[in-house]
Amino acid sequence: MENTQREPTREGVIRAAEKIAAILPPTPLLAFEAQGRTVYAKADCLQPIGAFKIRGAWHRLTDLSDAEKAAGVVAVSSGNHAQGIAWAARELGIEATIVMPEDAPRVKLERTASYGARVVTYDRMTENREEIAKALSEEKGAVYAHAYGDPWVIEGQGGAGIEIADQMLAQTNRPVSRILACCGGGGLTAGLALACPDASVIPCEPEGWDDVCRSLETGEIQSVGDNPPPTACDAIQTFRTFPINFNVMKEHCREWARVSEEDIRNAQRFAFSHLRIVVEPGGAAALAAVLAGKVEVDDATAVMITGGNVDAASFAAVLQG
Template identity: 70%
Template sequence: MDQPSRSPTRAGVLRAAEKVSHLLPPTPLLPVELNGARVFAKAECLQPVGAFKIRGAWHRLSDLDEGERARGVVAVSSGNHAQGIAWAARRLGMAATIVMPEDAPRIKLDRTRKMGAEIVTYDRMTQNREAIAQALADERGCTYVHAYADPWVIEGQGSAGIEIAAQLEAMEEPAPTRILVCCGGGGLTAGIALACPDATVVPVEPEGWDDVCRSIESGAIQDVGDNPPRTRCDALQTFATRPVNFAVLKERCSYGLRVSESEVREAQRFAFAELRLVLEPGGAVALAAALAGKAKLDGTTAIVLTGGNVDPRQFCQTVWQA
């Protein structure tokens, strides 16, 4: 993938937040009692595409010039970025091609296709998705919009942090001191870290897919290795963060957390029972860390519930599992 032409900035996050505010209402920030502490859950699962990814997609695509819009965009995604790009492209009258894994949840494939995007599938364990996407972009003269390693995408995702701070102020609550973030490649985590520089921003990943945690711990970018475990958190199956993300993460995130598959299921059940929200596995990992007692909940803690695009049958099995 071509190197980004610039670094993401807090000024860029503020500009993205202004753009998003003219397009979408803020998602709810819900007070909830959790392990004896009062925390605030940011319900990004209620976005029009069911995930926060609409933010970065809109900021990126709406900044393209007329010529770039006419040529269209290519993106890679297991489903949430795909839907964000497809939604933004349709609103802007652009063509969008999404490279998606063959084993992506059917609901994500169907919804992306329904919004008018062309889908090209690949095997996530044997094929290089970014090579496929870059080849398509080169062949068609399109803009390649990376799911997380793009400064506009990072800034757009950070608009969620601007909303959190503004909503807490409106509720006459103290500014956020800690924000727990579901983390795949680190686009949302980096964006919120830029948005809320005075808060401790904590990335949370599934066990075995903890490249960001290990990168922060080692001080250098690490990948997940050759044989990462199976996980239901399809949205967070990124093999390694990128320099544009890590430049922010290493400066602003001092540690990350890991959660198990069973802890993720418990978080999905909790969100459904207590918040009346449907979360996909990857959208529940930050909540899982809090519920499992792995995250401190003192001060003013916000938890980002990042997505709700889950197969209905799988979700029913999770909720009713003893």
């Protein structure tokens, strides 16, 4: 159910970044030490919804026609895109219906509903979320805003790259050279590649949920298969990427990384103790790749911290080790 009306463009990324800049301040670029280098964390976990997904949601919904806004919007998400769509819909007076896995973190389910969206749950392993969303969209005549297979969403996420490029130049007097991205379906990775075509953009995925890594390795879109392993990274559990994302990534991405669940927990603890921020598992995958030495860095490397929506008890357990 990817939206293939058009291809995402760098011009679209720039326009999306301008739209976000008109309503929200840039999230900080925080310096830390790793591999003997000074590396920079883009703390998009500090967005109003606690995740970078607000970018794509705002670009998508603000570009709807009046008729489309009146019909409403449907989205599928484990929680961060859900909150982005719900937040943007509330601000714009649009009715939103969000299809969410029943095992999504409680905090994500509750916050999505708190923004006024209708939440419909499903079983992640036995039900097809795309079919549910398609039926709801057709029933209501609503626009389906896909979490990553949508040109507006890709462009919106890429706005983070425009901010990174400006901030890196201001803080180091150097252009950003490498950007590590937490990767699910590839919406953020593709958007960053369009935003910063001269930088190396590196998708980072949990082991076993590595459809993008497999796809880039083989040159063809691959699935994670029928029995992927358990992961705490609910935000980046996608079974396969889409052509609209892969076409950008295969042109721009020459490196990729897989990280273990322990790598991710270590990154969450590091972010709390060294950066003083709360990071959910899926939001820590790129940082995990750096700290575990899965990807080399230089002094103009940026690392996306994509989300901080984690249940308190789960996060406390991670901190306790």
